[in-house]
Amino acid sequence: xxxxxxxxxxxxxxxxxxxxxxxxxxxxxxxxxxxxxxxxxxxxxxxxxxxxxxxxxxxxxxxxxxxxxxxxxxxxxxxxxxxxxxxxxxxxxxxxxxxxxxxxxxxxxxxxxxxxxxxxxxxxxxxxxxxxxxxxxxxxxxxxxxxxxxxxxxxxxxxxxxxxxxxxxxxxxxxxxxxxxxxxxxxxxxxxxxxxxxxxxxxxxxxxxxxxxxxxxxxxxxxxxxxxxxxxxxxxxxxxxxxxxxxxxxxxxxxxxxxxxxxxxxxxxxxxxxxxxxxxxxxxxxxxxxxxxxxxxxxxxxxxxxxxxxxxxx
Amino acid sequence: xxxxxxxxxxxxxxxxxxxxxxxxxxxxxxxxxxxxxxxxxxxxxxxxxxxxxxxxxxxxxxxxxxxxxxxxxxxxxxxxxxxxxxxxxxxxxxxxxxxxxxxxxxxxxxxxxxxxxxxxxxxxxxxxxxxxxxxxxxxxxxxxxxxxxxxxxxxxxxxxxxxxxxxxxxxxxxxxxxxxxxxxxxxxxxxxxxxxxxxxxxxxxxxxxxxxxxxxxxxxxxxxxxxxxxxxxxxxxxxxxxxxxxxx
Ligand SMILES: Cc1cc2nc3c(=O)[nH]c(=O)nc-3n(C[C@H](O)[C@H](O)[C@H](O)COP(=O)(O)OP(=O)(O)OC[C@H]3O[C@@H](n4cnc5c(N)ncnc54)[C@H](O)[C@@H]3O)c2cc1C
Numbered sequence: 001x002x003x004x005x006x007x008x009x010x011x012x013x014x015x016x017x018x019x020x021x022x023x024x025x026x027x028x029x030x031x032x033x034x035x036x037x038x039x040x041x042x043x044x045x046x047x048x049x050x051x052x053x054x055x056x057x058x059x060x061x062x063x064x065x066x067x068x069x070x071x072x073x074x075x076x077x078x079x080x081x082x083x084x085x086x087x088x089x090x091x092x093x094x095x096x097x098x099x100x101x102x103x104x105x106x107x108x109x110x111x112x113x114x115x116x117x118x119x120x121x122x123x124x125x126x127x128x129x130x131x132x133x134x135x136x137x138x139x140x141x142x143x144x145x146x147x148x149x150x151x152x153x154x155x156x157x158x159x160x161x162x163x164x165x166x167x168x169x170x171x172x173x174x175x176x177x178x179x180x181x182x183x184x185x186x187x188x189x190x191x192x193x194x195x196x197x198x199x200x201x202x203x204x205x206x207x208x209x210x211x212x213x214x215x216x217x218x219x220x221x222x223x224x225x226x227x228x229x230x231x232x233x234x235x236x237x238x239x240x241x242x243x244x245x246x247x248x249x250x251x252x253x254x255x256x257x258x259x260x261x262x263x264x265x266x267x268x269x270x271x272x273x274x275x276x277x278x279x280x281x282x283x284x285x286x287x288x289x290x291x292x293x294x295x296x297x298x299x300x301x302x303x304x305x306x307x308x309x310x311x312x313x314x
Numbered sequence: 315x316x317x318x319x320x321x322x323x324x325x326x327x328x329x330x331x332x333x334x335x336x337x338x339x340x341x342x343x344x345x346x347x348x349x350x351x352x353x354x355x356x357x358x359x360x361x362x363x364x365x366x367x368x369x370x371x372x373x374x375x376x377x378x379x380x381x382x383x384x385x386x387x388x389x390x391x392x393x394x395x396x397x398x399x400x401x402x403x404x405x406x407x408x409x410x411x412x413x414x415x416x417x418x419x420x421x422x423x424x425x426x427x428x429x430x431x432x433x434x435x436x437x438x439x440x441x442x443x444x445x446x447x448x449x450x451x452x453x454x455x456x457x458x459x460x461x462x463x464x465x466x467x468x469x470x471x472x473x474x475x476x477x478x479x480x481x482x483x484x485x486x487x488x489x490x491x492x493x494x495x496x497x498x499x500x501x502x503x504x505x506x507x508x509x510x511x512x513x514x515x516x517x518x519x520x521x522x523x524x525x526x527x528x529x530x531x532x533x534x535x536x537x538x539x540x541x542x543x544x545x546x547x548x549x550x551x552x553x554x555x556x557x558x559x560x561x562x
Contacts, residue, residue, distance in 0.1 A: 010475075069480065070443065071452050093473040097455050100408070100440040101447035109409045109528045112438045122532065127436050128331040132340050133537050134436075137530040174483040175452035178468055182476035191474075195562070219562060227492060237458065237472045237493060244352075244432065244492065246474070252561040262330060269540055273561050275552065281545075290543035291552055303549045311553065313562075 002055070003029040003086035006077075007048050008094060011038045011066065014047040016192050017090035019154035022051055024147045026155070027117035028086045031055035034161070037076055039066035049161040057161050062168035067177040068094055074101040075171035081106060081142070091146040091247075103144040110144045111136065113247075115151040129243040129266035149191060150249035150270060183236050185223075190241070193222035195252045196271070198241055200264075201228035202257020202278065202297055209234040211301045212256060218305070218313035224248065224268075226258045242267035257297050260285025277301070315425035315484075317360040317369040319394065320415055321353040321376050323385040324435040337533040349385045352430025354392075355490040358497040359460065360428050361393030368462050371395045373422060377414055379403050383513055390508035391500030397513035402525060408436075410518070410525040412444035417521035419449060424485065426467070431456050431489040442489035452482035456491040 003025040008015040018034065025032045032053055036045040037060040045059040058080060064072045077098070081087060087102060089095030091113045103110040115133065116124040122137045123145070190196060197216050203209045209229065216223050224246070225239035241248055243266035253271035258264060260276070260283055268274070269288050276289035279296050286292045293300055325331060326346040334341055349357075363369035374394040376382040379401065386397035400414050419427065432439040446453035454460075454469025458477055461468040470479045472491045500508070518525045546552045556562045 067478070070446075070455070074447060093456060093471070096439050097443065097453075100443035101453075103440070104409060104412055104444035104447040107409075109407050110438070110440050110444075111529075112440060126537070127534070128325070128340060129434065129437070130537055131331045132333050133535050135532040135535065137532055139528050139530075172450065172452075174486075176481050177478070178481040179479040180475075180477060231493065236476055237491075238474055238476050243434065243437065252556065263327070269537075273556065273559055274540075274543075275556070286545075287542045288540045291555055292543065292545045293548070293552055294545060300549065304552075307549045307553055 001029060001083065001085040002031050002033055003088060004080065004084040005032060005034045006087070006089040006095060006098065007034050007036045007044060008090050008092055009036065009038060009041065009044040011041045011044065014044045016154055017092055017149045018048065019051055020149040020152040021088050021090045021147045022054060022155040023152040024114065024117055024145070025086065025088045026053055028088065028120050028143060028145065033058060033084070035060065035077070035080070037065040037068060037073060039063050045163050049163055050157050050159055052156045052159040054159050054161040057163045058166045059163055060166050060168055064168055064171070068098065069175050069177065070097045070101055071175045072169070072171045073098045074105065075169040077102045078105055079169040080166065084142070086143040086145065088145045088147055090149045095146050099144055099146055106142055106144065108142050108144055110146070111138060112146050113148040114145055115148050126266070129262050130269065131262065148247055150247050183238050187216060188220065188222050190222040190224050190239070190246055191248055194250050195219045195221035196224050196248050196250045197221045197254040197256065198224035198226065198258060198268070199229055199234070199256045200226035200258030201232065203229060203234060206234045214305050215301065215308065218308045226264050255285050255289070256301065258285055259283045260288065315369055316371045316373060316422060317363055318373050318375060318419060318422060318424040318427045319353070319356045319360045319389065320429050320441070321357065321374055321385050321389050322350040322430070322433045323347050323376065323378050323382045324350045324433055327351055327434055333534055333536045337535050339534050347381070349388050350430050350433045352432060352490050354497040355492070355494050356428040356430050357389045357392050357394060358495045359490065362495065363462065364393065369426070373398065373424065375400065375415065375418055377402065377406055377411055386513055387508050388500065390511045391505040392498060393504070394511070396511055399513055399515050400518060400521065401515055402518055404525055405527065406525050407527055407529065408438045408440040409444060409528070410523060411441050412448055413523045414518055414521055415441070415445045416448045417523060419445070426484060427487045429487065429489050431491055442487050446487035451486050453487045453489070454480055454482055455489040457488050458491055458493050460488065460494070
């Protein structure tokens with residue numbers, strides 16, 4: 001049979017989380033199909049069709065999928081599930097919202113946030129905030145899987161899949177979209193940026209947090225945060241990196257005024273290089289940092305900014 | 315309206331877990347256990363609904379060994395009215411948990427169920443959504459704030475791009491995120507009072523749910539270790555090193 005990947009998109013652009021999920025899907029069951037559900041999202045379907053290795057793109061274009069709410073998405077996925085032996089979604093807030101509903105209705109367990117496909121029925125996933133890795137084998141039958149996208153490389157471009165329009169499925173209509181407040185940023189996305197600079201409670205205020213902006217600009221970095229910084233209102237919730245926020249694995253992660261609680265480490269310890277800037281030389285963050293700079297961030301950050309300028313980073 | 319809150323007994327969030335050398339699991343012997351933090355937020359939200367006169371009764375459910383009744387007691391001390399312990403010493407997978415909860419919902423007929431968004435032990439993030447699907451109810455996951463009206467709920471959700479508000483018809487399931495509220499500490503008098511609140515015991519079999527695991531856990535292993543690196547003397551040295559590594 002085949003596997004089906006739920007596309008991550010905003011009706012205009014296809015997100016790279018989709019490409020990474022395609023890589024995982026190809027290891028579970030080939031060929032790979034992609035479901036693009038949205039409203040006026042034909043360009044997204046075209047982008048999905050260009051992913052190498054994808055055979056078919058299912059396009060469900062209807063107002064009821066504009067926000068990919070879980071209830072209509074459940075009905076839609078159930079209407080096509082019969083043709084697939086695996087359904088995968090990136091472990092984004094959209095994928096996590098939808099997929100367990102589908103699993104429950106199909107009476108199969110879900111495998112959450114896989115890090116690795118060991119074999120088509122055996123997977124590795126993090127438990128206990130990534131302090132342990134579980135290897136589990138699924139029974140015969142359908143596999144319902146969410147994918148930790150930072151653990152898979154993105155499938156390349158260069159495919160030419162067919163696009164097949166599919167009908168909307170009817171659902172009970174007991175949920176509706178009622179507004180959003182999205183963070184606007186010109187910066188790269190946290191989960192796919194090559195460089196991430198994150199601030200913690202040590203920044204002290206929303207005003208101070210902006211100190212990180214100029215460095216982020218120079219390094220084309222995304223800006224993240226610890227839970228404490230989010231709770232204190234320095235930055236919005238979507239900045240949170242960690243066990244219960246976003247998992248990131250950039251080439252370079254710079255932690256500023258972050259102590260390194262296990263819940264934070266869970267979301268960033270797979271980064272290639274980690275830099276920690278903290279005034280407490282015993283802070284646990286130094287145990288995972290490749291390079292530690294002990295000192296007052298309010299001195300170090302302006303210095304870093306200036307030194308980057310000197311070296312030609314703009 | 316009755317509100318149902320499932321709570322899970324998990325390893326305390328401050329404990330650094332240790333993987334057993336035979337890779338059969340993590341060491342739980344003599345380890346501090348607590349209520350899953352997201353479930354504390356769920357209990358708090360339910361109790362606040364009762365205090366605001368929007369809920370009439372808060373029923374706490376836990377699935378687990380006898381000691382899970384202590385977790386229920388904690389929730390009762392926070393303001394829950396009564397408890398149900400579905401007793402089992404077995405590991406229960408999220409789908410089976412959702413089925414047990416569905417059986418309880420069928421019997422109790424709550425108008426609203428509040429669960430944590432994930433348990434910090436298996437980090438699965440499934441039960442609330444699965445329960446909603448089995449019941450045919452809508453859901454508001456990863457809740458940041460809640461406005462409950464007659465027959466519907468406006469739930470603002472923490473999503474990857476920011477915040478999103480959905481309006482769902484009741485009955486519904488909501489799962490909590492960190493910013494929904496700050497759970498209270500139970501006061502001593504309330505802890506004493508909670509000792510007298512009833513906890514009913516059931517078994518998965520009483521509810522007609524088969525909890526035999528579907529998945530086979532082949533092993534639990536240590537994640538790749540990261541060794542701490544070096545302390546650098548200052549910003550110039552740091553940038554030299556990062557440049558040499560090719561990451562800036
Ligand atoms: C259920 C649950 C889920 C959680 N999920 C997450 C999660 O997903 N992500 C997450 O990050 N956390 C999470 N946490 C919270 C986590 O346990 C920590 O509380 C949090 O990560 C701490 O944030 P912090 O490091 O910014 O703050 P702190 O621990 O307070 O550390 C602040 C650091 O800043 C340093 N500092 C202060 N001033 C300066 C200065 N002037 N110069 C240099 N350094 C300075 C201090 O030395 C200290 O090390 C979770 C907790 C729970 C219970």
